[in-house]
Amino acid sequence: MNLAKKLSNQQENIKQPAAKDISQYFDFSRKSSTVVILIAILVVIGYFIWWLNIPFIEDIFTAGTITLIMTLGFQLFMGNSGILNWSYVGYVGIGAFASAIFSMTPAVKTMQIPTMYPFLINLHLPFPVALLAGALVAMTVAAIIAWPLMRLSDAVGAITQFALLIVINVMLSQWSQVTNGPRTFTLGGKRLTTLWVALGVAVLVIIAVYYFKESSLGLKLRATRDDRYAARSSGINFVAVRYCAYVASAFIGGLAGGLYSHYILSITAASFYMSELFMILSMVVIGGSMSVSGAFFGTLLVTLLRQFLRQVELFLTRSGFEASGSTEIVVAVLMIIFLIWQADGITGGRELSWRSIKRRLPSGSKKRNKVLKNKKQEEKA
């Protein structure tokens, strides 16, 4: 019995196109609507806020955009590999300090951080170059130490990353000749990370992170997340693909760190530790760690929620009711609720695309119903 014939007889209603055209089965541009939608949302919000011209709201947006870059870099590794990357904020910190050291003028450095190595004091680069150089430093650190760690998965992998975060944090908080030790590191000068700088970098990072996920490297990494052994017997070297993603993730983290330090203008090692990681993690979990859209909408939602809660907190404290810290509690509880009932976050781990929007629209579902009805009638006939 010829199975092919038998099966195709069963499935007569499926039309088999004669043309052997690859675009029918694999089309990169078909998947690009996600990037366009996400960037459009971000730019429209950014433009509107710039037009409003209220410094308070502009600050919230700029800080939120920097956080978005952080979450995207975090999602790049964790979302695609399934390994909780605690050390990520450490790379954000390295990028923040490194780019600040590169961009500050020697005069400011001698005044602010007298203990600094002389060769670092004399280093001076323009802001965009310093930003890139800071990210490269974070990436280089990751590239040097990550290889032996990439073999480790699941709980062991997460614990190793946690230990690594401790190492990086102690380095940042004790190396007085570089980071001013536990004291505050003040950049001086004016704020270089403006709304448009943050927005521009965020647009580039959205593109990079999304196409990484869809590239064959990203596909390999997602396969190892699903099943490491099946991936290996499909010819995927899981250590190598994880390593590439980890290093790329450290680069984006370093970039976000550089933007952050040139926005906030005074940093300490404590700015890149548990509470920061918790914030990023809550955004990725609530949005949906498996998709770029998840990181995007998670950041948007949690940023708005935190701002709202902070206002409530302020209001309560002013009216004599001690409520400081309640924002963190609410976000943490929300994260727990999501992990129990909706572990894939609000996006369900899927990407927002033009198709998914059309399907939700009333006209789209009408069309689909019509098609289904026609199909049924054909089957009857």
Added chain:
Amino acid sequence: MNNNTILQVSDLYVAYGSIQALHGVCMEVHKGELVSICGVNGAGKSTVLKAIAGVLKPRSGSIRFKGKEVAGSKPEQLHKMGMALVPEGRDIFPSLTVEENLRIGAFGRRLDKSYAADLEDLFSLFPILKERYHQAGGLLSGGEQQMLAIARGLISNPDLLMLDEPSLGLSPALVDQIFELIIELKSRNITILLVEQNAQRALGIADRAYLFSNGRIEYSGRPQELMDNVDITSVYLGGQNGGDV
């Protein structure tokens, strides 16, 4: 070893820790052959496939694939050489779409017209995969997942396709479909090494068979001869209706 031999295993020893799983297995597969490995649970059937595919490291012995010694090679290297293992238990990638699952099988080849042609060819075998092309693999039914796993093995155009218990846990109707599929693949001259518990079905379609017991090959040769040997049937195949569903 003649030119026609695609896989030659000799004196293979594999152990899980201190437990010896294979005791000096010798076997070979020729081009275009369908070779079946039968035996009861724990006889070492899957172990020998995993050792050949590089998932398990052999303790000693030699595995020659297309004339090259490959014992101890990594699975990813063997995959590049043209070996495809369809692991036990419908080992697909559940969060990836059917399209992405197939693309993973096709790593190492360009996504060009010949890939599209091969996909068309696959969809003539598995029309359901075309229908579900953009759905996540985890949303497919058990039988569909098994078909996806086999399709993923086939899309790399392997020189040797190894199927580990493809009928495991499927309904009788689906088992029929899978066996008809294997016959179809055989008629397309694909070299297949099949591990099956369903011994009577597997022997019915195989060119040659190896009967495993306690990590050793108890019998090898034509399936008809093996089936004629009633003693072996009753002992290792669990009686007349043992392998039947």
